Structures are given as structure tokens and as C-alpha cells.
Amino acid sequence: MRYLPHTDEDRKAMLAAIGVNSIDDLFVDVPPQARLLGTVELPKRKTEQEVERLLSKMAAKNVPASDVPFFVGAGAYKHHVPATVDHLIQRSEFLTSYTPYQPEISQGTLQYLFEFQTQVSLITGMDVANASMYDGSTGCGEAVLMAERITKRKKSILSGGLHPHYCKVVQNLAKFGGSECVTLSPSTNDGDVCSGRIDETTACIVVQNPNVFGELIDLGPIAEAAHRNGALLIAVVTEIISLGAIKSPGDSGADIVVAEGQSLGVGLNFGGPYLGLFATREKYLRQMPGRICGQTADADGRRGFVLTLSSREQHIRREKATSNICTNSGLCCLAFTIHLSLLGERGLTSLAAINHHNACALADVLSEVDGVEVLNERFFNEFTIRTPQPSVDVIEKLASKGVLGGVPVSRLLPDHPDLSNLIIVAATEVNSDDDRETYRDRLSEILT
Amino acid sequence: MNRNGRTTTPFGLLKKDPSKSFTGNEGLEINEPLLFEVGRTNTSGVDIDFPASLEDRLGGFKRTRPLGLAGLSEPEAMRHYVRLSRRNFAIDLGLYPLGSCTMKHNPRLNEKLARLSGFGDVHPLQPLSTVQGALEVIHVLAHWLRTLTGMPTVAMSPKAGAHGEMCGMMAIRAALDARGEDRKIVLVPESAHGTNPATAAYLGYTTRTIAVRSDGTVDPDDVERQLSSDVAAIMLTNPNTCGLFERDIVGISDAVHNAGAFFYCDGANFNAIAGLVRPGDLGIDAMHINLHKTFSTPHGGGGPGAGPVVLSEALTPFAPLPYVVYADGQYQLVEHEGEASVEACPFGRMTAFHGQMGMFVRALSYMLSHGADGIQQASRDAVLNANYVRAGLEDVMSLPFSQLRSMHEVLFDDTFLKGTGVSTLDFAKAMIDEGFHPMTVYFPLVVHGAMLIEPTESESREALDQFVATMRKLVNAATSGDRERFIGAPRFTPVGRLDETRAARQPILRWTGNADHLDAAE
Numbered sequence: 019m020r021y022l023p024h025t026d027e028d029r030k031a032m033l034a035a036i037g038v039n040s041i042d043d044l045f046v047d048v049p050p051q052a053r054l055l056g057t058v059e060l061p062k063r064k065t066e067q068e069v070e071r072l073l074s075k076m077a078a079k080n081v082p083a084s085d086v087p088f089f090v091g092a093g094a095y096k097h098h099v100p101a102t103v104d105h106l107i108q109r110s111e112f113l114t115s116y117t118p119y120q121p122e123i124s125q126g127t128l129q130y131l132f133e134f135q136t137q138v139s140l141i142t143g144m145d146v147a148n149a150s151m152y153d154g155s156t157g158c159g160e161a162v163l164m165a166e167r168i169t170k171r172k173k174s175i176l177s178g179g180l181h182p183h184y185c186k187v188v189q190n191l192a193k194f195g196g197s198e199c200v201t202l203s204p205s206t207n208d209g210d211v212c213s214g215r216i217d218e219t220t221a222c223i224v225v226q227n228p229n230v231f232g233e234l235i236d237l238g239p240i241a242e243a244a245h246r247n248g249a250l251l252i253a254v255v256t257e258i259i260s261l262g263a264i265k266s267p268g269d270s271g272a273d274i275v276v277a278e279g280q281s282l283g284v285g286l287n288f289g290g291p292y293l294g295l296f297a298t299r300e301k302y303l304r305q306m307p308g309r310i311c312g313q314t315a316d317a318d319g320r321r322g323f324v325l326t327l328s329s330r331e332q333h334i335r336r337e338k339a340t341s342n343i344c345t346n347s348g349l350c351c352l353a354f355t356i357h358l359s360l361l362g363e364r365g366l367t368s369l370a371a372i373n374h375h376n377a378c379a380l381a382d383v384l385s386e387v388d389g390v391e392v393l394n395e396r397f398f399n400e401f402t403i404r405t406p407q408p409s410v411d412v413i414e415k416l417a418s419k420g421v422l423g424g425v426p427v428s429r430l431l432p433d434h435p436d437l438s439n440l441i442i443v444a445a446t447e448v449n450s451d452d453d454r455e456t457y458r459d460r461l462s463e464i465l466t
Numbered sequence: 467m468n469r470n471g472r473t474t475t476p477f478g479l480l481k482k483d484p485s486k487s488f489t490g491n492e493g494l495e496i497n498e499p500l501l502f503e504v505g506r507t508n509t510s511g512v513d514i515d516f517p518a519s520l521e522d523r524l525g526g527f528k529r530t531r532p533l534g535l536a537g538l539s540e541p542e543a544m545r546h547y548v549r550l551s552r553r554n555f556a557i558d559l560g561l562y563p564l565g566s567c568t569m570k571h572n573p574r575l576n577e578k579l580a581r582l583s584g585f586g587d588v589h590p591l592q593p594l595s596t597v598q599g600a601l602e603v604i605h606v607l608a609h610w611l612r613t614l615t616g617m618p619t620v621a622m623s624p625k626a627g628a629h630g631e632m633c634g635m636m637a638i639r640a641a642l643d644a645r646g647e648d649r650k651i652v653l654v655p656e657s658a659h660g661t662n663p664a665t666a667a668y669l670g671y672t673t674r675t676i677a678v679r680s681d682g683t684v685d686p687d688d689v690e691r692q693l694s695s696d697v698a699a700i701m702l703t704n705p706n707t708c709g710l711f712e713r714d715i716v717g718i719s720d721a722v723h724n725a726g727a728f729f730y731c732d733g734a735n736f737n738a739i740a741g742l743v744r745p746g747d748l749g750i751d752a753m754h755i756n757l758h759k760t761f762s763t764p765h766g767g768g769g770p771g772a773g774p775v776v777l778s779e780a781l782t783p784f785a786p787l788p789y790v791v792y793a794d795g796q797y798q799l800v801e802h803e804g805e806a807s808v809e810a811c812p813f814g815r816m817t818a819f820h821g822q823m824g825m826f827v828r829a830l831s832y833m834l835s836h837g838a839d840g841i842q843q844a845s846r847d848a849v850l851n852a853n854y855v856r857a858g859l860e861d862v863m864s865l866p867f868s869q870l871r872s873m874h875e876v877l878f879d880d881t882f883l884k885g886t887g888v889s890t891l892d893f894a895k896a897m898i899d900e901g902f903h904p905m906t907v908y909f910p911l912v913v914h915g916a917m918l919i920e921p922t923e924s925e926s927r928e929a930l931d932q933f934v935a936t937m938r939k940l941v942n943a944a945t946s947g948d949r950e951r952f953i954g955a956p957r958f959t960p961v962g963r964l965d966e967t968r969a970a971r972q973p974i975l976r977w978t979g980n981a982d983h984l985d986a987a988e
Contacts, residue, residue, distance in 0.1 A: 032854045036854060062840075114569075146976065266529070320961050
């Protein structure tokens with residue numbers, strides 16, 4: 019076995035040094051009835067070449083985003099990632115290191131986490147950020163629990179524009195944690211409904227912007243209504259590049275910002291690993307879940323970084339920990355940080371502008387198709403169309419014609435037949451004029 | 467300060483010291499400033515131009531304020547992050563014997579395969595007809611996990627060990643709810659990972675501590691005493707955090723089931739027994755599997771991980787959404803309650819999409835490479851290596867639990883340092899100067915000054931010999947009064963011992979360096 023260094027002679031010599039006759043003598047504490055006789059019924063080992071062939075065959079059964087005109091979004095986005103990013107994150111010292119428990123030999127990881135926290139604070143317009151969550155949806159669940167701890171209230175409101183999967187994750191946590199979770203009915207423009215639903219029993223309201231249908235929401239009035247009632251506004255961002263073009267949630271009065279960072283550096287990966295971003299106001303720092311990196315100094319006054327405020331965490335607090343999260347998405351943080359430092363303010367602003375530009379062009383092109391209606395007036399790089407046929411069929415037919423045209427709303431919300439002709443369509447910098455025209459032409463063929 | 471684009475003076479070099487170089491660098495050891503000190507808001511390492519004609523359908527929400535994000539050109543970025551990387555220890559650099567964290571070789575084949583565009587470049591919400599291969603990976607990996615654990619069902623979506631633990635405990639709660647039982651207590655041994663009591667508390671349970679016997683294993687009599695009709699579950703780690711196999715586990719699981727409770731097993735240490743013992747045969751109802759530990763997906767500074775959970779027959783109906791089913795030659799994904807079969811009663815959704823696909827590919831690549839025979843051999847070698855280190859050190863270090871054999875990790879304590887003036891932490895820091903990552907220290911909490919060493923199966927005999935010899939020299943130095951070596955350690959690192967108290971008392975969690983930076987962006 020190529021990953022195991024010992025020869026049989028090594029093993030014999032080592033057993034002799036231990037003072038036992040066979041490896042089985044080291045397993046004497048395993049009760050006989052618990053021990054497996056023989057091997058499990060699974061294939062024997064394969065060479066590198068064989069494994070590569072087998073998995074490549076499986077990979078070839080999928081249609082990669084880069085191979086087709088691609089417009090699928092709704093929480094995960096196809097963006098171009100510079101080659102430098104993937105090269106750097108594969109450096110052994112980053113890829114094969116562990117949680118920086120020994121800061122003196124983990125300054126590489128700790129410094130990029132500090133840079134990451136700074137970038138996340140800046141981009142969200144908040145005071146402090148943590149060193150990441152598993153993904154946007156689990157971060158959203160943690161944010162709701164954090165708001166309940168801060169307000170000592172047990173009711174949260176989820177806006178109708180929050181990604182339905184995020185709703186499910188939060189509802190699940192609320193159900194087991196014994197709190198109440200009110201989910202407003204889905205609507206393409208739900209911003210105005212939210213403010214009216216907040217009262218003095220509300221811990222928080224969770225609003226996604228742009229929402230899952232792509233519509234831009236005015237967070238300002240919702241923040242005001244929340245604060246008037248002693249509640250918190252949790253702003254959710256699934257497309258982080260939008261913050262290169264639109265006002266930050268911090269500037270709109272959000273108390274906690276939760277975002278999916280996948281768009282920068284991470285790639286689609288069929289849903290994971292992704293990168294949860296989490297930022298809040300300074301006054302709520304000690305209620306923030308997750309790992310945090312902080313700056314300090316050594317005895318000679320040299321700047322250095324350490325994991326800090328761990329007294330909130332479960333390895334110290336056990337039953338009283340602020341969260342269940344025990345890790346962070348370290349390598350995904352690194353990819354995000356490198357990609358964002360390559361973009362810089364100028365690059366991010368331009369990238370966001372191109373995304374918006376391409377989405378506007380796509381909306382115009384798709385509107386040319388008979389019977390297709392674009393539902394949004396204000397959007398960033400994603401919008402919703404209504405088609406005369408059920409969207410699941412339309413998307414399936416488009417796929418058979420080589421176009422991945424978006425997400426049928428009924429896949430996310432099967433219990434809402436009134437929404438079954440809607441498709442969420444995303445445009446990014448990877449789409450060309452040709453891609454858009456191909457989409458329009460194939461859609462016309464299907465609908466006529 | 468930074469308007470000219472030149473690096474500012476690194477923080478630590480303000481001190482005048484004639485023995486230091488002008489730059490503060492020491493040959494190949496380069497002091498790298500923060501991104502925000504080297505970067506500029508008007509620099510970009512990506513060629514993107516603002517579109518010439520810009521439509522604005524942002525509805526008045528356009529950003530008007532600069533963010534203050536620093537940018538680097540591509541060569542600057544390359545240098546910045548390569549320099550940072552050199553300030554890290556990694557398994558590819560040397561022995562990393564962090565007990566319970568399992569730092570073993572990370573094969574690069576896994577990296578190559580996870581990056582195939584058919585895996586890395588597919589969207590979780592593409593039509594299922596276009597992702598049959600991705601669903602196949604999940605299905606095949608699930609089969610391997612079920613077979614290795616001897617359990618009928620696996621929930622693939624949890625994103626890390628602690629997340630999987632929560633998933634398993636949620637399934638237990640859902641099963642109890644379905645029986646109409648409102649049990650309030652979860653039993654957790656005092657040696658457990660902090661995640662166990664945290665998870666139980668998170669789900670509204672009160673935890674009761676189970677005592678550890680003098681041999682380091684859970685006391686089955688204490689379990690019997692504490693079991694009642696109010697106990698929902700017991701959470702055990704096996705092999706446990708002292709590196710020992712819970713030899714009474716079958717009896718404990720019988721007692722737990724007789725009391726109508728469930729048996730949760732923390733699978734953090736599954737790598738000791740994979741291919742040799744099936745948790746299903748021990749009577750376990752739910753166990754998470756840290757794919758990153760047992761199946762070597764890289765830790766990357768601590769994450770991402772992946773924590774699929776295997777479930778017993780009793781918990782099978784409650785597996786969370788989504789899950790893959792195979793029928794009529796097609797893979798399908800059950801994403802909603804309404805699509806599930808009649809007998810299924812999924813409790814909810816752990817995460818937005820389908821779990822850590824990138825980790826699934828890596829783990830499957832690792833499993834296929836080992837095969838059933840290789841996985842068994844890897845577990846045996848992990849146990850062999852831990853016991854070899856134990857044999858090499860037990861006469862000079864102190865073993866708190868010596869009655870039982872060690873499994874894949876060996877637990878020492880700091881009794882051997884008594885009277886030397888060298889603390890456990892000092893000892894760990896001195897290991898850094900010898901080129902080793904320290905072992906896990908101060909955990910588990912059941913012994914004073916714990917030192918938990920896990921060499922893993924990927925270390926050669928030569929590497930272990932060198933490690934043992936060095937450790938013996940360090941022990942000798944400590945006991946013979948060479949305190950200096952320890953108190954000042956580590957010496958050969960980019961920074962010395964850092965003031966962790968100050969970091970927590972006066973938190974600085976982001977760069978706020980200079981206001982000029984934001985001004986420059988205006």
C-alpha cells in the first residue's frame with residue numbers, strides 16, 4: 019500500500035520492541051464478539067492509475083459549468099477564479115496544516131485569518147468578523163441563536179425572500195432548540211412586508227439581500243423597525259460580489275451579517291465545501307460564534323497572531339458554549355482572501371459592475387422571448403423570470419439542448435404551485451454575448 | 467503612510483537592536499507585513515475593466531462609500547502568500563503528533579481528482595440529469611461508510627464532526643419525539659470532547675457526567691446507576707480520548723437500550739478500528755465520521771471538514787434531507803419531505819446543499835486507493851505506531867493509564883516533570899525547536915498535564931525512532947535541570963511565545979492601521 023511506509027520486517031521489529039508477538043496482541047481490549055473476522059466486503063486496493071480512471075469516469079457523467087452557457091445561481095455562483103488562488107492554497111504549508119493551536123509555528127494561517135477577518139469586516143460594513151463558518155446557511159442558523167441570546171427572546175422571523183434551504187436549516191435548529199420561527203410567505207419583493215411583522219417579542223428578523231429571487235431589498239426601514247422593537251436585523255448575503263456594487267448591510271443598520279463567501283476563490287464544488295462569513299457589531303463580540311483570530315505580541319514586542327476569546331467555545335465552556343461550531347473553513351478562507359486581495363477594491367468594484375451589466379443584458383435578451391416575463395425591477399446579478407410552461411420542464415428541456423438555464427423555483431419551494439412557472443436566473447462575468455443569445459434561442463424553441 | 471505603495475515598517479522592528487538586520491528579515495526568514503500594509507486600494511492583480519457603458523438597475527442602492535480593500539498585483543500576491551506559508555508547520559514538513567486530531571499524509575491524488583471539472587465545477591442545483599456522476603460519488607461513498615461501520619444508513623450532509631454530532635443527536639431526539647417520549651438527560655463521560663456536552667445542551671438536554679475508572683475507561687456501574695426513564699442518550703467516544711478501547715462497550719450499549727435510551731458514539735477516533743471493528747456490532751445507534759481524520763482529506767488550517775453520520779435501523783427513518791436514492795438506473799435526490807417514502811420521517815435539513823462534495827471525492831479516492839485490505843492495514847499500523855512510541859517512552863515519561871493497550875494514540879501526563887520547573891506547555895514548546903509539532907496538551911481533562919501523542923500510520927519506523935530519541939533527550943534535559951532550554955522555547959520560530967492573555971483582554975480582531983488607507987480610496 020503506497021501510503022503506508024512499513025515493510026513486514028519493520029512491523030516484526032516494532033512488535034518485538036513493544037514486546038508482543040502479533041498485532042492482534044495490541045487489540046486484546048477489544049471484546050471478541052466485537053471483532054470482525056476477515057475483511058469487510060469492499061474492493062481490494064487500487065493503483066493510483068486505477069483510482070484516477072474510476073473517478074474520472076464518474077466526473078465525466080456530470081456537465082461542468084464551464085462547458086455550457088451557464089446561468090444557475092440561487093445561493094451558489096459560477097465565477098472565474100485566478101490560477102494563482104488554487105496554486106497558493108495547495109502549498110503544503112497551508113494545505114496540510116491543522117488548527118493553529120501552536121501560534122509560533124502557525125503564523126501563516128493566523129495572519130491570513132486576521133486579513134480575512136479584516137476583509138469581511140470591511141466588505142460587510144461591520145465592526146468585527148470571525149474566522150468563518152461552515153457555509154452561509156449554517157452561519158444563518160447560528161446568527162439566529164446568537165440574536166436569541168442577546169435579546170433573551172425566543173421568536174425569529176424569516177423573510178419570504180430568504181433562500182428556502184436557509185429557512186430549513188434555521189427552522190430545524192429552532193425546532194430542536196425550543197424557539198419559535200415564523201417564516202413569511204415567499205414573494206419576489208418581500209421587503210415591505212417585513213417591517214410590519216416585528217414586535218416586542220421578536221428576537222430578530224432575517225432578511226436576504228439581494229433576496230433569493232434576485233430582488234434588491236431596502237434594509238434601512240427594516241433595521242429601524244427592528245431596533246424600535248428591541249430586535250436585531252440579521253442581513254444575509256448569498257452573492258458576496260454584490261457588495262462591490264451595492265450599499266453594505268452595515269451601512270443599512272444590520273446587527274449581524276451572514277454571507278456565503280463561495281463566490282470568491284472557492285468554486286461550485288456541487289454544494290461544498292463552502293465558506294460562511296459572519297460579522298457583527300463590536301458590542302456583540304462575545305456572543306459571536308466560531309473561531310476568532312486576534313493580534314498580540316511576543317516578549318520582544320514582535321507582532322503575532324493567536325486564536326482568541328476561546329472562553330466562548332465548547333472546548334472550554336462545554337455545556338455553556340456559545341455555539342456548536344468546532345472548526346472553520348480554513349482553506350476556503352484562504353482562497354477567499356487571496357482572490358479578494360488580487361481583486362482589491364478596484365477589481366471587486368469592476369467585477370461587480372460587469373456582473374450587473376451582464377445580468378441587465380440577459381434580462382433584456384430573455385424578455386425578447388414570447389411569453390417570458392422578467393419579474394424584477396431592481397436586481398444585481400440574478401433575477402426571476404416567468405415562463406408559460408412549468409419551470410422544471412423548461413429547465414430540463416434547456417439542459418437537453420446544452421443550456422443550464424437557472425433554478426426552477428418549484429425545486430426550492432415545491433409546496434407553492436403558484437410559483438411553479440418561475441425560474442431564478444443568474445448572470446456573472448463568465449457569460450458571453452453568445453451564451454445569452456444561445457439561451458434566448460433555445461428558450462424560444464422550447465416555448466413555441 | 468502607505469501612499470507610495472512601499473511597505474511600512476513591520477511592527478516588531480521598531481526596537482533598535484544592532485544585532486538585527488536593516489530589514490528585520492533573517493535570511494530566508496522574512497518578516498511579512500499585513501496585506502493592508504503592502505496593498506493599495508487602486509491596485510488589482512486581475513485584469514478587469516469597469517464596463518464602458520453601465521446600466522443601473524440597482525434601484526438606488528448603489529454603493530457610494532469606499533470599502534478600503536487593499537489590492538495586490540499578481541506577483542505581489544504570490545510573494546505575500548508564499549512568505550506567509552513559510553511561517554506554518556504542516557504534515558508535509560514533519561511529524562505532527564496531535565492526538566485526536568489525526569494528522570496523516572494527505573495524498574495529492576485526492577486533490578487532483580477533487581479538482582476535475584466534473585466535480586469541482588458543478589452546481590448543487592443543476593438538473594439531476596447533469597450531475598449523475600456526482601450523485602454516484604455520494605452513493606458509492608455512502609456504501610463504503612455503511613459497510614465499514616455495519617450500519618444501515620448514513621446522513622451525508624453534515625459539514626464537520628461537531629455538526630455531524632448535532633445531526634446524530636437530532637435524529638435521536640426525533641426518534642424519541644416520534645415515540646412520544648420527552649427524555650431530558652444525556653450522559654457524557656468526564657473525558658469526552660467538549661463538543662459532546664455542548665451539542666447536548668444545544669438541543670435542550672441536561673448533561674450528567676459519567677465517571678472514568680482508574681484504568682481510563684468509562685465505569686459501566688456508574689452508567690447503570692445513572693440510567694433512568696429520563697435518559698435520552700449516552701455519548702461515548704470509542705476508542706476514547708485516553709487512547710483506550712472501551713472494553714465494556716457492548717454491556718454499556720445493552721444497558722442503554724434496556725433503559726430505552728440511544729447510544730451516540732463520537733467517531734473522532736474511528737481511524738484506530740476502521741476495517742477491524744464495526745460500530746454497528748457494538749450496538750451503536752449513531753456515530754459521526756470525521757472524513758478529514760479517518761480518510762485523510764486535508765485539514766487546511768483546521769477546515770473544511772466533513773462529518774457524515776451513520777445511523778442504526780431505529781434511527782434510519784429520521785435521516786435528514788437531502789439524500790440520494792438509486793432506482794431504475796438513475797440517481798435521484800430526495801430534497802423535500804413530500805418526496806420521501808412513506809416509512810421515512812426526515813427531521814429536517816442540516817445545511818443548504820448536499821454536504822462537502824469536495825471532501826467526498828477526496829475520501830472516496832483515499833478509500834479506493836486503500837481498499838478493504840489497506841484500510842485494515844492502516845488501522846493496524848496506526849495502533850502499532852502508537853504502541854511503538856509508548857514502548858519507547860514509557861520508562862521516562864509517565865503513563866496515567868497503563869493497564870490497557872493504547873490504540874492509535876498514547877496518553878502521557880506531566881508527572882515526570884514534577885519538580886523540574888518545566889511545565890507541560892514549556893515541554894511542548896521545546897519540541898517545536900526540535901522540528902516537531904507538539905502533541906495535544908492539556909486534553910483530555912481527566913489527567914493533569916495531559917500529553918496525547920498520535921503518530922498515525924503514515925510515519926515510518928525511522929521517523930518514529932528519531933522522534934522517540936529526541937523526546938528522551940528532552941526528558942533528560944528537563945530532569946537534569948536544563949530549564950533554560952524550555953523556558954525560552956521556542957527560539958527558532960518567526961515569533962516567540964505570544965501573549966495570549968493580552969489578545970483576549972484587549973481584542974484586536976482586524977487591521978485598523980491607518981485612516982490614510984480609506985482616504986486614499988476616496
